[in-house]
Amino acid sequence: MNKNQVIVGSLWGDEGKGKIVDLLSSQADVIVRYQGGANAGHTLVVQGKKIILHLVPSGILHKEKICLIGNGVVLDPETFCEELEGLKKANIPVGPDRLKISYKTHLIMPYHKLLDKLREEKKSGKEKIGTTGRGIGPAYEDKVARVGIRAGDCLDFDHLKKKLENALKEKNVLFKNYFDSEPMSAEEVFEKIAPYLETIKPYLADISSEIENAIRGGKKILFEGAQGTHLDIDHGTYPFVTSSNTVASNVCAGAGCGIKVIDEIIGVVKSYTTRVGSGPFPTELTDEIGDHIQQKGSEFGATTGRKRRCGWLDLVLLRESVRLNSITKFALTKLDVLSGLQELKVCTAYRYNSETIYYPPQHENGLSLVEPIYETLPGWTADISKVKTFSDLPKEAKDYINFIEDQLNVPVGIISVGPERSQTIFK
Numbered sequence: 514m515n516k517n518q519v520i521v522g523s524l525w526g527d528e529g530k531g532k533i534v535d536l537l538s539s540q541a542d543v544i545v546r547y548q549g550g551a552n553a554g555h556t557l558v559v560q561g562k563k564i565i566l567h568l569v570p571s572g573i574l575h576k577e578k579i580c581l582i583g584n585g586v587v588l589d590p591e592t593f594c595e596e597l598e599g600l601k602k603a604n605i606p607v608g609p610d611r612l613k614i615s616y617k618t619h620l621i622m623p624y625h626k627l628l629d630k631l632r633e634e635k636k637s638g639k640e641k642i643g644t645t646g647r648g649i650g651p652a653y654e655d656k657v658a659r660v661g662i663r664a665g666d667c668l669d670f671d672h673l674k675k676k677l678e679n680a681l682k683e684k685n686v687l688f689k690n691y692f693d694s695e696p697m698s699a700e701e702v703f704e705k706i707a708p709y710l711e712t713i714k715p716y717l718a719d720i721s722s723e724i725e726n727a728i729r730g731g732k733k734i735l736f737e738g739a740q741g742t743h744l745d746i747d748h749g750t751y752p753f754v755t756s757s758n759t760v761a762s763n764v765c766a767g768a769g770c771g772i773k774v775i776d777e778i779i780g781v782v783k784s785y786t787t788r789v790g791s792g793p794f795p796t797e798l799t800d801e802i803g804d805h806i807q808q809k810g811s812e813f814g815a816t817t818g819r820k821r822r823c824g825w826l827d828l829v830l831l832r833e834s835v836r837l838n839s840i841t842k843f844a845l846t847k848l849d850v851l852s853g854l855q856e857l858k859v860c861t862a863y864r865y866n867s868e869t870i871y872y873p874p875q876h877e878n879g880l881s882l883v884e885p886i887y888e889t890l891p892g893w894t895a896d897i898s899k900v901k902t903f904s905d906l907p908k909e910a911k912d913y914i915n916f917i918e919d920q921l922n923v924p925v926g927i928i929s930v931g932p933e934r935s936q937t938i939f940k
């Protein structure tokens with residue numbers, strides 16, 4: 514049976530989804546992005562070459578696949594065009610026959626990026642969200658405020674100019690009077706974006722019907738999530754979250770299909786936890802073990818280059834991720850990074866208000882008040898980066914995986930032991 518799969522990040526993003534999407538794309542026919550924007554950064558290593566994609570679905574590297582960008586994405590026209598150029602240079606075909614953008618996809622405008630930047634600059638210390646500065650929040654705000662610019666607006670530039678004027682009215686008051694910054698004119702914005710919009714035009718498509726036709730034709734679909742469950746605008750560590758719903762159920766709204774389309778939900782989880790940007794992180798390690806993991810795992814954000822904060826695996830957050838997404842299978846990444854650590858701690862519960870709890874507190878900032886309760890498991894020293902089967906892993910590594918499965922009641926079906934496609938164990 515052709516199972517349609519969703520891939521979601523189980524924690525705060527950067528779980529290594531790019532590699533898993535790339536791998537599973539080889540068995541799919543159509544790959545769809547349904548939320549987020551150029552705040553995502555999927556790092557892929559193919560034949561030793563590193564490729565970072567922010568917007569174009571990672572499946573594009575498989576030349577015979579169709580890649581779709583759904584209405585739930587906020588697309589930066591400039592970044593999109595840069596990615597097209599980069600892919601063309603790498604001899605990857607990126608014609609409109611295999612890459613399509615929904616008419617309804619909202620576009621990120623220069624004023625969204627400026628607003629994102631000015632807001633972050635204005636916030637002091639602990640208030641800063643630590644956004645990627647890609648204009649994501651302001652673009653989603655405009656969508657909800659019904660003043661957004663959509664990809665389909667490329668078809669009527671007169672209409673688009675009027676929409677720009679309308680969208681800029683309130684923003685210019687903010688720019689001038691609150692941020693002490695230069696206002697923007699609709700004409701200047703239009704001049705800047707017009708060449709990119711010309712490039713985008715041929716890529717416009719009815720993504721909902723593309724998906725429907727693919728399903729009717731017996732094709733297999735892979736929905737590629739960006740960011741992670743605990744960055745979800747509703748269910749994440751609000752306000753330190755991104756501005757879209759990152760949970761699997763947003764596939765339907767963000768791509769234009771019904772719930773019954775989804776068969777399998779794969780939660781990608783790193784063998785330890787990382788986070789970029791601000792916000793609570795109960796199992797964060799601020800000692801030399803955290804530094805060791807950060808360096809050994811090359812934990813730098815793919816989009817901003819920021820150092821990622823590192824910590825132990827947190828099964829309490831993951832338990833909630835299973836609940837929020839109905840995860841049917843885990844893909845565990847970067848297991849090789851843990852090699853050489855004498856012992857591994859895994860957070861199985863929290864101490865909160867003198868009680869032991871197994872799911873995170875639900876009120877805002879509750880996560881900053883918990884104390885992790887750990888189980889300690891023995892580590893392993895062997896280099897596992899060339900191991901091909903589960904049975905060939907050191908006993909301690911197998912125990913670590915079995916422990917996760919037992920605690921969360923979800924199988925770990927894929928184990929990644931290095932960045933290359935070949936460094937993957939299917940269990």
Ligand code: IMP
Nearest residue numbers: 526527552553643644645754755789790
């Ligand atoms: P924004 O999505 O740029 O508004 O950033 C909001 C928060 O989400 C910040 O903490 C970012 O660091 C985080 N974030 C956004 N996209 C990603 C991602 O792809 N990986 C990890 N963190 C992300």
